[in-house]
Structure formats: C-alpha cells, structure tokens
Amino acid sequence: SYVLTQSPSVSVAPGQTATISCGGNNIGSYSVHWYQQKPGQAPVLVVFDDNDRPSGIPERFSGSNSGTTATLTINRVEAGDEADYFCQVWDSYTSDQYVFGPGTKVTVL
Amino acid sequence: EVQVVESGGGLVKPGGSLRLSCAASGFTFSSYGYNWVRQAPGKGLEWVSYISSSSAYIYYADSLKGRFTISRDDAEKSLFLHVNSLRADDTAVYYCVRALGECSGGNCPLDAFDIWGQGTMVTISS
Numbered sequence: 151s152y153v154l155t156q157s158p159s160v161s162v163a164p165g166q167t168a169t170i171s172c173g174g175n176n177i178g179s180y181s182v183h184w185y186q187q188k189p190g191q192a193p194v195l196v197v198f199d200d201n202d203r204p205s206g207i208p209e210r211f212s213g214s215n216s217g218t219t220a221t222l223t224i225n226r227v228e229a230g231d232e233a234d235y236f237c238q239v240w241d242s243y244t245s246d247q248y249v250f251g252p253g254t255k256v257t258v259l
Numbered sequence: 260e261v262q263v264v265e266s267g268g269g270l271v272k273p274g275g276s277l278r279l280s281c282a283a284s285g286f287t288f289s290s291y292g293y294n295w296v297r298q299a300p301g302k303g304l305e306w307v308s309y310i311s312s313s314s315a316y317i318y319y320a321d322s323l324k325g326r327f328t329i330s331r332d333d334a335e336k337s338l339f340l341h342v343n344s345l346r347a348d349d350t351a352v353y354y355c356v357r358a359l360g361e362c363s364g365g366n367c368p369l370d371a372f373d374i375w376g377q378g379t380m381v382t383i384s385s
Contacts, residue, residue, distance in 0.1 A: 151321060172279055183371035185304070192354060193304065198371035211270070228311050236304050240369045248306035249371075 154251035172237030261285035268379030281355030292367035312362035
C-alpha cells in the first residue's frame with residue numbers, strides 16, 4: 151500500500167515561514183490534501199487538491215506538489231498556527247484507499 | 260449550520276460489537292460521500308471507510324476489512340459504522356467526515372474531507 155512520510159516536528163518563530171513536507175513515491179501524480187489539528191479538536195481542512203484553500207482559510211496557507219514531495223507552507227506564522235498537520239491522498243493506483251501521513255507537529259517558538 | 264454529529268461510542272469489552280451513528284444537518288445529506296476516520300490516543304489519523312452516494316461504492320482500509328461495515332440512511336440523514344470483534348487496538352476517537360464535492364449521477368469525487376464531526380470515543384477494555 152502507498153506510504154506517506156512526514157518529519158515529526160517543525161519549529162518556527164512568529165512571523166517566519168513554516169515549511170511542512172510530505173513524501174511519497176511519485177506523489178506529484180496524486181492530489182494532496184492537508185489538515186490542521188489542534189489539541190482536543192477535530193481536524194480542519196486547510197489545503198486541498200495540492201494548492202486550493204477552503205473558504206475561511208487564510209491566504210498564509212499554501213501548498214505545492216511535485217516529484218516525490220508535497221509541501222504545505224505557512225507564511226507569517228502566528229501562535230494560533232501551532233498544531234499537528236497531516237497530509238493525505240486518495241490512492242487509486244494500488245489499493246483504492248485514503249492514506250494519511252503520520253503528521254508533523256508545528257511549534258511556534 | 261452545516262454539521263455532522265457522531266454518537267454511539269463508549270466502553271465495550273473485547274470481542275464485543277457496537278454501532279456508531281452520525282447525524283447530518285444543514286445540507287443535502289444524500290448528495291455527498293462520507294468517511295469514518297479514527298484516531299487512537301496520542302496517535303495520528305487513520306482512515307477507516309468510505310461510502311458514496313446511493314451506497315454505490317464502498318471502500319475499507321485493508322487492515323480493517325472484515326470487521327467494519329459502513330452504511331447510510333439518506334431518509335434519516337445518517338451514516339453508520341458497525342464494528343465486530345472489537346479489540347483493544349480499536350480504542351480511538353471515531354470521526355464522521357463528509358467528502359468534499361457533491362456527487363452527480365451516483366459518481367462522487369474522491370477528494371478531501373471538508374466537514375468533520377467532533378468525534379465519539381470508543382474504549383475497548385475488560
């Protein structure tokens with residue numbers, strides 16, 4: 151089955167840029183979605199289809215996807231962005247399954 | 260308000276079964292596909308199952324096939340997950356999640372998950 155990898159943690163100072171990576175074999179051929187989850191809360195969709203944002207998500211959140219890495223970028227990081235971030239794909243190539251990455255904890259210093 | 264609300268969680272003994280329910284409101288329930296996603300304490304997200312409109316397509320995580328059954332009742336605007344032979348490692352928060360994008364003619368986009376419930380906790384313990 152398809153496997154996604156993510157770095158366990160990223161630390162960033164307020165006002166700086168956080169870059170969260172999601173690795174997978176030929177992930178550029180998949181549509182990648184990103185979710186933000188704060189402690190004790192349900193996940194929230196922040197980017198879908200590689201680089202689209204749902205209504206209500208700030209423009210500070212953006213995504214890209216090419217080759218073997220998809221990236222979620224958070225510009226001008228705020229304290230409220232501290233959360234776990236999960237990438238996700240629908241794998242129709244090998245198993246008709248949704249797959250989540252293991253998650254990246256973003257800490258705002 | 261567009262929302263989904265789960266119920267049916269609780270403490271269950273190993274080997275038991277349970278049925279989780281999810282009630283939707285604020286949108287046309289029948290026009291969307293739905294998923295169950297679970298999260299064990301302190302762990303990441305694990306996709307469990309998907310059901311399309313009219314139950315035309317149903318998918319399960321390979322690791323969970325055989326013990327989980329997803330279903331829907333469009334008249335009741337409800338989604339269900341029936342689980343048998345419960346084990347300790349089934350302990351998790353179970354989320355009901357709407358799939359992004361309306362279905363058309365029975366075909367649903369297998370896209371992102373846009374509406375999440377707050378989850379229902381299932382604890383398997385003797």
